[in-house]
Amino acid sequence: MKKNLLVGMLGLVGILAGCASVKTADFDDIKLYTLKNKTGTMVKITNYGATVTSIVTTDREGQMADIALGYNDVSGYMNAVDKPYFGSIVGRYGNRIALGRFSIDGEEYELATNNNANHLHGGVIGFDKVVWDAEVIGAHALRLSYLAKDGEEGYPGNLQIAVTYTLTEDNELKLDYVATTDKKTPVNLTNHTYFNLKGEGEGDILGHELLINAKATTPVDSGLIPTGKIIPVAGTPFDFTTAKAIGRDIGKKDQQLEFGLGYDHNWVLDKGDKDGKMTLAATVYEPTTGRFMEVFTQEPGIQFYCGNFLAGNLKGKAGRTYVNRGGFCLETQHYPDSPNQKNFPSTILNPGEEYKTMTIYRFSAK
Template sequence: MKTFISFAAAFTFVASILSFSPSHCSGEVSDFDSIKLYTLKNDSGMTAKVTNYGAIITSLMVPDRNGEHADVVLGYDRLEDYINAVDKPYFGAIVGRYGNRIAKGEFSIDGETYSLAVNNGENHLHGGVIGFDKVVWDVDLFDDHQIVLSYHAKDMEEGYPGNLAVSVTYTLTDDNRIVIDYHATTDKRTPVNLTQHSYFNLKGEGNGTILDHRLTINADRFTPVDAGLIPTGELRSVASTPFDFTTAKPIGRDIHIENEQLTFGGGFDHNWVLNRSESDGELVLAAHVSEPETGRTLTVLTTEPGIQFYCGNFLDGRLRGKSGQAYLHRGGFCLETQHFPDSPNHPEFPSTLLAPGETYQTQTVFAFSTDNVSR
């Protein structure tokens, strides 16, 4: 059975039905009638809501250790809030064509320099002014457990070379996993680095900060950055630094330690280099998060070489979410599986270059469970 409804009919705000009007939104989107909200559900009672605007996960209803469900991703009840959001937080979206930063919005391929939009200080971030998070995707397949979304980015869109055909598949399994499969092909050599940008709070969105969540990252190294959050090129050991999450610790335990990297990021906003004993292309453990009050846990598996851990440093209480509660400073965290930031300008990093005849193919899994140990 297919379940889909328009944002205009389905999204509510303060318990009233919203009559959506395109006049409330910016001029970035013109095809409003094609924007829909789709519901995935499994036999365990978990639901995921996805819109084809930005391929955004708008809701994840996940049980706690007592079987009580809560929405664990930050976001909005209204389409126009996603479109007009202050500071563009990228709640729940697929970002690309290149997730994360590219220094000064420039890179070269075969001696030709390409200039991108500079939308984050002097750098390019998350695909530009109108990246994949701000376009309407086609829905190629939908049923209760799966949705396949696709988008065709034109040659030189946001400055990137090549016509790029992208598809993203979200699958909700009966064991409470969200499996995300990415595919892309191109007709010109171009960098590609797609990621999913959900902000999580395992207590429930709008329910305080995430500083008490216990985090493990399967990485012995990270990529230090300069003041503009561009990697220096070094792969630095996490040992004896606040960046050591090789064993579980509360996110907030070391966040106020005097450290230049924490100053640059305003907290944690860095790429970790995942430990890989398996071959490239195999799923490996990237991170594990547990929340002591509810018992909810999140395990992240990926085929990617890196993961960006961001702990909501730029949230400041101005944005209000689906619960009506303000999203406080560090009220959500992101675990963005990826290739490393600014890889097109760092030949020593794993390459993000996709050539004609090749297929970009990666997978990430968000696996939810409970620890069943009362606190």
């Protein structure tokens, strides 16, 4: 095995409790893989949920820290209170679908509803709760694949998917997504890593300075389902076109902030004539450590979520609890509820077509 990609068993203590998604025969197949480059950057990934469990990067002083929220063993991911989706690939449809229903060619499909009356992140047993097949590719890449069968969580079609994680010598974590289907089906895959550039468990992220290359958002109703409108961010707390602290405007009186308990919304990226091509979606700078993260994507949108539902009841890898707004997510995606929104870019994958998209997280310090 290549020296920069290590593999070991992920702790399985308590794995049986409350677990309906993994069969006993799968336990020995759950492993933890480590990608490491020459700079010392290290990423750990388990094939349970195709989950990023750890990202270790340097600060401006050369000090290393884990900047991804998560757990030390697989039981945490299986049994976590409130199911925060730490680091996982979510799907078949990342984000929400209203009332768990949509139609294709006049046929209505009913999905599992796991977010009040709505469908969220693939349902009760989404891609974050299954064991993926793993294949080591070279020294710096891991390919994870899964077959989502026709009817799983209510979706039509046998969907064959693969996600390849690659860690480059330039401190880029590349995520390559590929999928095919034998029936028309909606597909919207994303990664749900929570970041804290100070280090996981090191307080809240409100002082992080965020820039999002988007002049518009898709506003939501009280159930966080898009209204179908696309509105400008100018003059609102949602304007991150110039970098600002995440906490600067989060307490302002605004109906959208009230609905999300903070930021939990989709931004419409400024793609212009680069639709479908790789563009810079967002940057995040943490002033005390100097850590800097850039997000590049081919997707038309990005969900910025600032850990509004973290409540101090989950303990992370270093033994510290995750406080409210103790991590943020930047989930590259198509827009929420697109199967029910005719003016949103389509997420329907047809037989004979290939779903293919890439997202890159680049880490540095300044």
